[in-house]
Amino acid sequence: MLYHDILVVGGGLTGLRAAVGLCDHYNVGLVSKVYPVRSHSIAAQGGINAALTNNPESKDxxxxxxxxxxxxxSDYLGDQNAIEIMCKEAIKIVYEMEHWGCPFSRFPDGTIAQRPFGGAGYPRTCYSADLTGHSLLNTLYERAVAKGVKIYPEWFVAALCVEDGQCHGIIAQDTHTGAYVPVSAKCTFFGTGGYGRVYQHSTNALINTGSGIGMAYKAGVPLKDMEFVQFHPTSLIGTNILMTEGCRGEGGYLINNKGERFMKNYVPHFMELAPRDIVSRSIQTEINEGRGFEHPLGKYIQLDLRHLGKEKILDRLPGIRHICIDFIGIDPILEPIPIMPSQHYSMGGIDVNERAASEAKGFYAGGECSCVSVHGANRLGGNSLLETIVFGKLAAKAILEDLEKQDLKPNEKALLALKDSVMKKIHRLTQPGGERPYTITTELGEVMNDKVGIFRTKSELAEALEKVIELKDRYKNVSVSSAVLHMNYELQSAIELEFMLDCAHAITLGALLREESRGAHYRLDFAKRDDESWLKHTIARIGPDGDPVISYKDVVITRYQPMERKY
Amino acid sequence: MIRSNYYTFKILRYDAKDPLREPYFQSYHVKVVSGLTVLSVLNRIRDEIDGTLAFRASCRSAICGSCAMVINGKIDLACRTQVATFESDTVILEPLPNFEVMRDLVVDMTPFWEMYEQVQPYLIRESAVPEKEIYQSEKDRKKIDQFVNCILCACCYGACPVIADEPGYLGPAAAAKLERFILDSRDERPADSLESVNTPKGVWACRTVFRCIDACPKDVRPTDAIVNLRKNLVKNRFNMILGSKKK
Structure with a gap:
């Protein structure tokens, strides 16, 4: 058994920020299934929002x-107290990251550069070219190295231990040796990322399986608002690699096969810079109504940057250009980029409050795996990098306060018992003769894509739910090729598949029950927002048979009464 | 151009936990289409053909730096390498050189990270923290551009002929990281902090053969960093002598 006062799971922005805030006070261990700089935070491109007022157009x-x-x-589903905290904290956070060395792009006066982003009244998205996540993650990792944070790289977490309403630690695997080790901690913080890989078409990294969310759910911690799934308007066709909203922030156009900037027919005032849910629906509508382009990899819409000119593209969007050349053989200086919407972000996640605390004593979560909720039914671009760092910082503060008030004693017996059950599960997964995990993963991705996508209906959601339940049943008979434990990535995928199925179940059931349209959750059969019945968070908690039991929780409203969401 | 419907992938297999078994090439026949990357083929092999194959991968968009390997003799990221770019329908995959192989295409990165940590890879400031940002001109920001782009994939480390001869050599990526901070107008590390690389196994070991530049998937030029670090060391030495004369 390993012992830490505080355990951080996840080496992305939120995990690193939490660890940096805690390591001067307690014995902290950070477990990450990849080297921290490989975490998915690295792939964020466009920027981080903070009202710095550096842009001449954002003085007010x-x-x-x-x-x-x-x-x-958020279509008024976000908790307003938490959003206030995040937006106030944003300014401090961006300055702090700058002081720690983040190489933000600059305005001519030497201040941090800010660009316009979707759904924002002012240009307030601070950026580092189109590699903002890369710049922030490297900066925080550098900070963690400077502070000597104890990191367990390429350690895979298989289970979270919660018993009697208290969290006691995790069961982790050193993937290099293959050994499974219980890790005891007074407090555990999850910054384990989203579940994008549950969908066939996603901008997310391969590691984004939602395993942290599924693990928390399995341990009895409730999930919140899982049906709210963000589809990014612009992903490259074929690979679905993200083409940042910064492309449109810098002035890029969306063009249909009639050569029209069709956003004028949907949101004439905001055009390409309407919020993501609206732009994605508009693009999908154009494609569905036959105004898309044809390509062997699928139907698409053009993202045209050519009028920005070579210099601006090279200066502000170099990463995008690199990706287009490497992955589709197109130079956006010369040709439009073929794009389609695809799954991008999970608004929902582990139910935590504005202190990043869950209902289980000693268990906290932040970033994409969590749902505070600061994004509600639709996240604005530039708010996810913000959320990761703000709530990493606030979680560290909350943990310090809570441990000050009450010292927690982890229950080692519970950890050892959990390790036994993990080993039993592995024993079962390594028996020969069962179904290989990839068939289930593939079918799951397809059904989520086809039936729990941008436009939803009762009948398709019901079919999807039936399919997910069938796949969960088939999972009981999954087995992998080899019983070797070290660097057995197929076994790791098989373990994570169970958590993916749990995420998918909660998403689909939540979506089926929510008979309204709000933010990214769009029901063709209930096309209006219905505050009377549905201005509430969906809570999914594991039931006795392993299936989610749904309840609801009030939205926190402080100063802003819900209004019609018009752009 | 896709040369045939089926390609042969020959992958070097080895498990350090089973050292008695010599490394060997295993062949897989995989159906390919235009636009397919080496990484997507690897994923398909592991999913559908051979679940025991070990390789690293994450972002699949050439930004996380996980999947560096030798692809038909050239070091590159598997995710950004198109299958159709090769002259033949056989693709040979080997682990990154200059590292111990742990399993198949997975190498032990520990020495790489040790070198990284050795250069104090973080912004060092002496001045008081300002209320707002530390100002930096656009021109100064541009100076660090290429070094900021480094994704720590270790392609350069694998390509470096000096590391092959001299274990313990600092290597190109760590030097590029140090130069990223030396060039940063905000960094205030003392001049003598460069002494940690002023050693025979530090920046002086580089033979300036530019393999690192060829291998870099992000157009970073580590050799430029090393040459500049050497200049700085000479300059510091000179200043020190001049300074002592004054006394």
Whole structure:
């Protein structure tokens, strides 16, 4: 058994920020299934929102306006107290990251550069070219190295231990040796990322299986608002690699096969810079109604940057250009980029409050795996990098306060018992003769894509639910090729598949029950938002048979009464 | 151009936990289409053909740096390498050189990270923290551009002929990281902090053969960093002598 006062799971932005905030006070261990700089935070491109008022056009901006934009963007499902905290904290966080060395792009006066982003009243998205996640993650990792944070790289977490309402630690595997080790901790923080890989078409990294979310659910911690899935308007066709919203922030156009900037027919005032849910639906509508382009890899819409000119593209969007050349053989200086919407972000996640605390004592979560909720039904671009760092910082503060008030004693017996059950599960998965995991993963991705996508209906959601339940049943008979434990990535996938299925179940059931349209959850059969019945968070908690039991929880409203969401 | 419907992938297999078994090439026949990357083929092999194959991968968009390997003799990221770019329908995959192989295409990166940590890879400031940002001109920001782009994939480390001869050599990536901070107008590390690389196994070991530049998938030029670090060391030495004369 390994012992830490505090355990951080996840080497992305939120995990690193939490560890940096805690390591001066307690014995902290950070477990990450990849080297921290390989975490998915690295792939964020466009930027991080903070009302710094550096842009000449944003002199009247304020954290209050950032708060309002975020609440409106969330279609009023976000908790307003938490959003206020995040937007106020944003300014401090961006300066802090700059002081720690983040290489933000600059304005001519030497201040941090800011660009316009979707759904924002002012240009307030701070950026580092189109590699903002890369720049922030490297900076925080550098900070963690400077502070000597104890990191367990390429350690895979298989289970979270919660018993009698308290978290006691995790069961982790050193993937290099193959050994499974219980790790005891007074407090555990999850920054384990989203579940994008549950969908066939996703901008997410291969590691984004949602395993942390599924693990928390299995341990009895409730999930919140799982049906709210963000589809990014612009992913490259074929690979679905993200083409940042910064492309449109810098002035890029969306063009249909009639050569039209079709956003004028949907949101004439905001055009390409409407919030993501709206732009994705508009693109999908164009494609569905025959105004897309044909390609062997699928139907698409053009993202045209050519009018920005070579210099601006090379300066502001070099990463995008690199990706287009490497992955589809197109130079956006010369040709439009073929794009389609695809799964991008999970608004839902582990149910935590504005202190990043869950209902289980000693268990906290932040970033994409969590749902505070600051994004509600639709996240604004530039708010996810913000959330990761803000709630990493606030979680560290909350943990320090809570441990000050009450010292927690982890229950080692519970950890040892959990390790036994993990070993039993592995024993079962390594028996020969069962179904290989990839067939289930593939079918899961397809059904989520086809039936729990941008446009949803009762009948398709019901079919999807039936399919997910069938796949969960088939999972009981999954087995992998080899019983070797070290660097057995197929076994790791098989373990994670169970968590993916749990995520998919909660998403689909939540979507089926929510008979309204709000933010990214769009029901063709209930096309209106219905505040009377549905201005509430969906809570999914594991039931006795392993299936989710759904209940609801009030949204926190402080200063902004819900209004019609018009752009 | 896709040369045939089926390609042969020959992959070097080895497990350090089973050292008695010599490394060997295993062949897989995989159906390919235009636009397919080496990484997507690897994923398909592991999923559908051979679940025991070990390789690293994450972002699949050439930004996380996980999947560096030798692809038909050239070091590159598997995710950004198109199958159709090769002259033949056989693709040979080997682990990154200059590292111990742990399993198949997975190498032990520990020495790489040790070198990284050795250069104090973080911004060092002496001045008081300002209320807002530390100002930096656009021109100064541009100076660090290429070094900021480094994704720590270790392609350069694998390509470096000096590391092959001299274990313990600092290597190109760590030097590029150090130069990223030396060039940063905000960094205030003392001049003598460069002494850690002023050693025969530090920046002086580089033979300036530019393999690292060829291998870099992100157009970073580590050799430029090394040459500049050497200049700085000479300059510091000179200043020190001049300074002592004054006394």
């Amino acid at each position: 901006d304020s954290w209050e306006k950032h708060t309002f934009d975020t609440i409106k963007g």
